[in-house]
Amino acid sequence: MDLIEVQFRPERGDDIAKIAEITSAAFGQADESHLVERIRASTFFVPDLSIVAELAGLAIAHVLLSRIWFRDRNGYLSDVLALAPVSVAPEYQGRGIGSKLIEHALLRATELGYASIILLGHPNYYPRFGFVPSDRFKIALPPFVTDQSAFMIKVLDPARSPSDGAIIYTPAFDDVC
């Protein structure tokens, strides 16, 4: 497989079952797939930011960025994005597809005018995309997170970076947070 053959596009209606299959297979459980379904059914879903990677017309990976709130110390709410989940079908993992997919998603989020993206993920993987520990921006650690270095942010527009406040997870995340 040549990475150049992998194409990226927003999800379509006929991808839904395949996305659930890829997500469940990647994580070895259905929780993250259910998260995708709940976000998709919510007002926080951004259709352009549910992105599928396909190879020869076959979906092999998926990433979802959805809207979430940041509340600053004055109570002012603003939109940021949450990256969750990202899944590469097990037989395609470790070949650079996840990285290309994430890079593509960051580019699309920037083009759509979003200011920043938060995630809970592996501290060895996401810094390569420009994610940094969120405490650099004085963003409070959610109560369910124990590892400070896993709660990360990528600022897309430094003029609008969130600072000194907390992320308010949307109801879709209730069962996973």
Ligand SMILES: CC(C)(COP(=O)(O)OP(=O)(O)OC[C@H]1O[C@@H](n2cnc3c(N)ncnc32)[C@H](O)[C@@H]1OP(=O)(O)O)[C@@H](O)C(=O)NCCC(=O)NCCS
């Ligand atoms: C994590 C994942 C999206 C990465 O995509 P990928 O196409 O396999 O990864 P790439 O080939 O682009 O990059 C390989 C790197 O990812 C790392 N990696 C693979 N799985 C990982 C995981 N679960 N957590 C952290 N890093 C992981 C590898 O160690 C490798 O690191 P290196 O470049 O320093 O050697 C994919 O492996 C996957 O779907 N895993 C199962 C689901 C999951 O864990 N999702 C992310 C939750 S934070």
